[in-house]
Structures are given as structure tokens and as C-alpha cells.
Amino acid sequence: MSSTNRIVDNLLNGKKKINPTIIKNIDNKINKLEKNFDDLISINKRKKILVLLKSCLLKNKKDFIKLINLEVFKTLDESLGEFNYSIEFIDYSLKILSQYKFVTLADKNREIFAKSRGIVFAITPYNDPLAGMIRKIAPSIASGSPLIVKTSSYNIKLCKFIDLSLPKEIKKFLKFVYIKKKNNINRIIQNQKIKLITFTGSTEIGLKLNNIKTKHLQKKIFELGGINYAVICDNHNLNNIVNELIIRKIKAAGQACSSINKIFVNKNIKSEFENLIKIKVNQLTCGNINQKNQPDFGPVISNKHYSFLEKLKNKSLKYNRLIVKSKSNGDVKNLYPLIVTESNFDDTIYDKIETFGPLLGISYFNNEKKLFKKISSSEYSLVFYLFSKSKKIINLAKKLDFGSIGINTTKIQSPGSPTGGNNLSGIGREGGIWGFEEFLSTVNYVKEKE
Structure with a gap:
């Protein structure tokens, strides 16, 4: 067994302890980042650090996939997909550094x-433990911004493995903290050396972070919760549409920011749609990801989240019928099948609460204008999916105030595309040149004409 494999096994079985970062060490980490700040001014230095980071990930590929698989309960295929997605973010940042003009001649003397912008504090989610970190780390380094990272307690072992695996040269510009206490998080945000905060998580936590009082100004990039709708207007390509929506829904066991909360289906195709979704959901299995025969998706992250989903399901079924439920197979904790229930056009569950799990509402409509008026009034404007042949209806979707809109597709994400929401779903963008420029400020440099 290699030394890295031994580290991973010791992290997973609890033999390798992860001690909370004490206040003194938090301050020391930020001070060291400030001390090393000027070393990251060089574009070539940034490229070198990103290449080293990519090399470190590739060298430990099997271990990272294992940690994603066993710590946050993703299938092996999905864990591999996440690893590859992480590498794509580094490649994209390297591409930007090769093309971006950091100095622009505005006119003859300008x-x-x-x-x-300065040192970054990144707070990353559990649902994409590796990609969620790298999509913040890569553009931050590319912009010349050292950063300090706090990840979720649900994937702290993966974070610790990154920390232990990194070459010393990268550690000059990238620090990790292991903290849970609100006061310690506040302390980092209130540190005047922190110039930008990037956070992916719930709207509830995002609002709390936004309201922390500081004595200085900070840039904020918040990708928050979404009440994501999908609308199916006709039966064109319906079989493929249902397949695609289910795949999107069970990604990370429904614990993904792009996951669908509720599907609106044209009443004229109700019977055809329900027959299809029943057939396809009945073929799915939620099961133990730590076995040779992999399930379609694994358990949800915790007992607490399982209980949260149960309460929502019971509330929904008190007023609406169950359409279909997938199979569960295994004796591990928190196996939550995909449960599809009918819901009212206006309801207090799927319209108000992000399920963030394998719980899906279905509603039926016969008036597009009424439906789009309802959707446009949502305060949670993260992602919207529309499936329609009608150019008129597609044009209606383009006017909606969502961060991402998928027309006849759910494949909305890529390292080169901006993601994020509006209103209560966030501020700022991640991904693409737009996400990269969030980390930058400008200097207007003018010389007197000679």
C-alpha cells in the first residue's frame, strides 16, 4: 500500500485526526498569505502554480475519486466525472492566463x-467536494489572489487530503482551515486583509454571511439556493426529455444547485408523461455506493437531511398523490429513493422550499402566460429549464430573470460558462471569463501628455 493510500484509509477510518484550526493559527495563515502576495504578481508564477495543482490532482486521482465516493456517497462514475470536471477548471484558468489582457491601452496616455482584489476567503459546499473547491481556487490563483479555504464538515477528509498532498510551493498561496464555530468564520470575514468572499451554499447561510458587520468593504460572490423549475410544453422528444430530467434530478442524490424542484407539464400530455416517468423511475435504484454493483445514486448526506426530506414528503402526500417511487437496495443509512408526487399549481412545498434531495413535484398547466407569470415572480432565480418546439414560448423564457436557462437541455454547466443566480439565489458569477473577472479590480493609469 502506498503512503498516499494509507493516508486516505486513515482519514476514512478515523485514525488520522483532523483538529480544528485554532484562532491563532487562522490569523497566522492569513498573515502568511499577505506576506506571499507579491510573489503571485507574475503571470508565469500563476501558471506554474496551476500546473503544479493539476499535477498533484492527477498524481492522486484514484485517491480523490475514492474520497468523493466514500465521504459524500457519490457513485464511482459520478466521482470520476467530478474529478474530471475539476481538472477542466484548472485547464480553463490556464487558458485564460494565456489569452487575457491584463493591461489595456484605452487611449494614447491612458x-x-x-x-x-486581494486575499480571498472561499467557503465551499459538500455536494461537489473537489470541483466545488477547484472552481474557486483555480480562478483565484489565476487572478493573482492567494486564498484561504473552509469546506463543509461533510467532506473535511477530502479537504485534509488535498492539504496534505499539495507541494510546498502551492501552500504559500493556498491555506485551509477546519472550523465550525460561527465566531471563527466571522473572524476571518472581519479580517481587513480579506478582500473577497466566495461562498456556495444555502440562501439562509448566505444572508447571514452577508450581514456580518465589518469595518471594511469586500467583494462577494454568492451562489445560493434555487427553486428550480422545468417546463414541458409538448410531447416532442418526450422520452429523451424525461431521461434527461431524471439524470439531472438524481445527480448527487438530488443535492445539487442545478437540481429540479418542480416540473410543470402541459395537461394535454399528462397521461403520456406519467406513463414514461413511472417506467423510468421504477428502473432506478438508490443504494450502497461501497459495493461492486453500483446503484444509480447513493444516500443523502446525513440523518438530519433525511429527516428534512421525510417531513417534506409527508406534508406533500397529505394533500397530493404519489406518482412513483424508485427502489432502495442496501442496509446503509440515509438511503432516500427518488419520490415523485403530484403538486398543486401553487403550493407551499415545491414553490417555497428547495428540497435539495431526491424529492420531485409535478404540476400540470394549460395556460402558458399564467405559468410564466408565476415563474417570473419567484425570488429564487438560479436555474430554469424549458422544453418546447414553440419559438414564441422560447422567447418568453429568454425574458426571465434567472442566472441560467436551459432551452431543450439541462446541460447548462461548463468551466467556460458563468453560473450563479439572481435575487435570493445569489450575487456574482463563477465560471468563464465572467467568473474570473470577479476576482479582479482595475487601475485607471493616466500620464500627462508630453
Whole structure:
């Protein structure tokens, strides 16, 4: 057994302890990032750090996939997909560094310099434990911004493995903290050396972070919760549409920011739609991801989240019928099958609460204008999916105030595309040139004409 494999096994079985970062060490980490800040000014240095980061990930590929699989309960295929997605974010940042103009000549005596905003505090989610970190780390380093990272307690072992695996040269610009206490998080945010906060998580926590009082100004990039709707207007390509929506729904056992909360289906195709979704959901299995024969998706992250989903399901079934439920197979904790229930056009569950799990509401409509008026009034404007042949209806969707809109597809994400929401679903963007420029500020440099 290699030393890295031994580290991973010791992390997973609890032999390798992860001690909370004490206040003194938090301050020391930020001070070291400030001390090393100027070393990241060079574009070539940034490229070198990103290449080293990519090399470190590839060297430990099997171990990262194992940690994603066993710590946050993703299938092996999904864990591999997440690892590859992480590498794509590094590649994209390297591409930006090869093409981006950090100095622009505005006129004969005026130059615009693009420069780092300063030290970044990144708070990352559990549902994409590796990609969720790398999609913040890569553009931050590319912009010349050292950063300090706090991840979820649900994937702290993976985070610790990254920390232990990184070359010393990367650690000059990237620090990790292991904290849960609100006061310690507040302390980092209130540190005047922290110039930007990037957070992916719930709207509830995002609002709390936004309201922390500081004595300085900070840039914020918050990707928050979404009440994501999908609308099916006709039966064109319906079989493929249902397949695609189910795949999107069970990604990370429904614990994904792009997951669908509720599907609106044209009443004219109700019977055809329900026959299809029953056939396909009945073929799915939620099961133990730590076995040779992999399930379609694994358990949800915790007992607490399982109980949360049960309460929502019971409330929904008190007023509406069960359409279909997938199979569960295994004796592990928190196996939550995909449960599809009918819901009212307006309801207090799927319209108000992000399920963030394998619980899906279905509603039926016969008036597009009424439906789009309802959708446009949502305060949670993260992602919207529309399936229609009608150009008129597609044009209606383009006017909606959502961060991402998928027309006849759910494949909305890529390292080169901006993601994030509006209103209560967030502020700022991650991904693409737009996400990269969130980490930059500008200097208007003017010389007197000679």
C-alpha cells in the first residue's frame, strides 16, 4: 500500500485526526498569505502554480475519486466525472492566463491595469467536494489572489487530503482551515486583509454571511439556493426529455444547485408523461455506493437531511398523490429513493422550499402566460429549464430573470460558462471569463501628455 493510500484509509477510518484550526493559527495563515502576495504578481508564477495543482490532482486521482465516493456517497462514475470536471477548471484558468489582457491601452496616455482584489476567503459546499473547491481556487490563483479555504464538515477528509498532498510551493498561496464555530468564520470575514468572499451554499447561510458587520468593504460572490423549475410544453422528444430530467434530478442524490424542484407539464400530455416517468423511475435504484454493483445514486448526506426530506414528503402526500417511487437496495443509512408526487399549481412545498434531495413535484398547466407569470415572480432565480418546439414560448423564457436557462437541455454547466443566480439565489458569477473577472479590480493609469 502506498503512503498516499494509507493516508486516505486513515482519514476514512478515523485514525488520522483532523483538529480544528485554532484562532491563532487562522490569523497566522492569513498573515502568511499577505506576506506571499507579491510573489503571485507574475503571470508565469500563476501558471506554474496551476500546473503544479493539476499535477498533484492527477498524481492522486484514484485517491480523490475514492474520497468523493466514500465521504459524500457519490457513485464511482459520478466521482470520476467530478474529478474530471475539476481538472477542466484548472485547464480553463490556464487558458485564460494565456489569452487575457491584463493591461489595456484605452487611449494614447491612458492604460487600464487589471489586478488582484486581494486575499480571498472561499467557503465551499459538500455536494461537489473537489470541483466545488477547484472552481474557486483555480480562478483565484489565476487572478493573482492567494486564498484561504473552509469546506463543509461533510467532506473535511477530502479537504485534509488535498492539504496534505499539495507541494510546498502551492501552500504559500493556498491555506485551509477546519472550523465550525460561527465566531471563527466571522473572524476571518472581519479580517481587513480579506478582500473577497466566495461562498456556495444555502440562501439562509448566505444572508447571514452577508450581514456580518465589518469595518471594511469586500467583494462577494454568492451562489445560493434555487427553486428550480422545468417546463414541458409538448410531447416532442418526450422520452429523451424525461431521461434527461431524471439524470439531472438524481445527480448527487438530488443535492445539487442545478437540481429540479418542480416540473410543470402541459395537461394535454399528462397521461403520456406519467406513463414514461413511472417506467423510468421504477428502473432506478438508490443504494450502497461501497459495493461492486453500483446503484444509480447513493444516500443523502446525513440523518438530519433525511429527516428534512421525510417531513417534506409527508406534508406533500397529505394533500397530493404519489406518482412513483424508485427502489432502495442496501442496509446503509440515509438511503432516500427518488419520490415523485403530484403538486398543486401553487403550493407551499415545491414553490417555497428547495428540497435539495431526491424529492420531485409535478404540476400540470394549460395556460402558458399564467405559468410564466408565476415563474417570473419567484425570488429564487438560479436555474430554469424549458422544453418546447414553440419559438414564441422560447422567447418568453429568454425574458426571465434567472442566472441560467436551459432551452431543450439541462446541460447548462461548463468551466467556460458563468453560473450563479439572481435575487435570493445569489450575487456574482463563477465560471468563464465572467467568473474570473470577479476576482479582479482595475487601475485607471493616466500620464500627462508630453
